[in-house]
Amino acid sequence: MSYVQRVMDTLKEKYAYEPVFLQAVQEVLQSLQPVLDRNGKYEQYRILERIVEPERVISFRVDWVDDKGEVQTNRAYRVQYNSAIGPYKGGLRLHPSVNLGILKFLGFEQIFKNSLTGLALGGGKGGADFDPKGKSEMEVMRFCQAFMTELVRYVGATIDVPAGDIGVGGREVGFLFGQYKRLTRSYEGVLTGKNLLFGGSLVRTEATGYGAVYFAQSMLEARKESLEGKTCVVSGAGNVATYCCQKLLQVGARPVTVSDSRGMIHDPDGIRLDVLKQVKEVERASLVRYAELVPSAKHVPVSDYPKGRNAVWSVPCYAAFPCATQNELNLADAEALLANGCRCVAEGANMPATLDAVHAFLGAGIAYGPAKAANAGGVATSQLEMAQNASMQSWDFETVDAKLRQIMSGIYENAASTAAEYGQPGNLVMGANIAGFRKVADAMLAQGIC
Ligand SMILES: NC(=O)C1=CN([C@@H]2O[C@H](COP(=O)(O)OP(=O)(O)OC[C@H]3O[C@@H](n4cnc5c(N)ncnc54)[C@H](O)[C@@H]3O)[C@@H](O)[C@H]2O)C=CC1
């Protein structure tokens, strides 16, 4: 039995109750056999067994008081996964579905994504099963303050630097930063995604969505194709989806869908960015409201989706950008996209496609950009924010955007050349996994057993 198979079998037994974590590990490990064959030290020093286990998991209770004066309790975590190449770095997710298995999958992905950026960033992730939906701003603030009151012991500008993810945007990062400052009296870059007024970086808000489009452009340029004039479908309606749509419009493509947990908007005339931002960023409302404001838009509620399918992926398109959440695109969805002529998929969300959907895209030979490569623009720009904070500088929009573009094209080149080096040109899943893994594994070897 191969080294990969042995490690995978042990994990499946040990963590059978964490299916998304196992899925993320399987996707990475199944690419690694060729690199493990070339360097026996990885097995000798048990790199796989070590890399799949977080260095540290912090699990804590968060008590806070709601607007009615009632005490509420949530479970929160910070998974400090791997610090071989830099301080732990990765977002915080606030969503009722959050559990340790989900944060382990996200933290594990983050190790390789952060490595691929070429920057000195370790991997981490955190969050809580707090549901921001329907909460007042004061309730969100009290929760964030209580959350940071415990987290403060474990984070720091050179130790562990959290940022946003689902349910955590600029507002929440501001509340967390304020509490960190109050507790430590230290004004430092302990979080990224901050407001521009207190150490945030231009482009960080846009970075993940923009980066996914830059990555798609790199994949398509290599095939002598482009997004210009093409119909695109986007899922999600949060930070990543919004700025993915914005960049698509800027490059002359036409995004025709967005979605949230209640349904999707299909607007053949193209998504209206001003309305999307008004509904989601200002009103914090459902997309039902978007359809009220834009007559050409049709709202399809989740209850009308074909059984077991996500209706976004049935809309004919040239390129698809899943930007909502994990496992939002299954094999049937992938087959629908391919049957309708889709030529490019760039993942803005983390692990949005199931393993069989990934294999369908690879089998069809389309331009497929896996999440850890295509959505790395967010964390890369977070590192640019850290660099500005550390040097007490603020760079202008064009400077940061140019660096983001360069990082995304570097990630593409690295993944593509690594895939070619290992005999599978065009397989960016394999290329990204091997390239991300090699750097971290070699750093672990060089640092000894620790
Ligand atoms: N914010 C960032 O910089 C980065 C985010 N990501 C990933 O991108 C994805 C989206 O994150 P953000 O845009 O930051 O979060 P967000 O909270 O701003 O938006 C999430 C969006 O997805 C929708 N959504 C959530 N669950 C859904 C479901 N089951 N069905 C349909 N829609 C659903 C929500 O309604 C919301 O519109 C996540 O997978 C996240 O891990 C990845 C890299 C960086």
Ligand SMILES: O=C(O)CCC(=O)C(=O)O
């Ligand atoms: O900017 C960051 O540190 C984290 C971004 C993130 O959570 C992700 O890449 O999934």
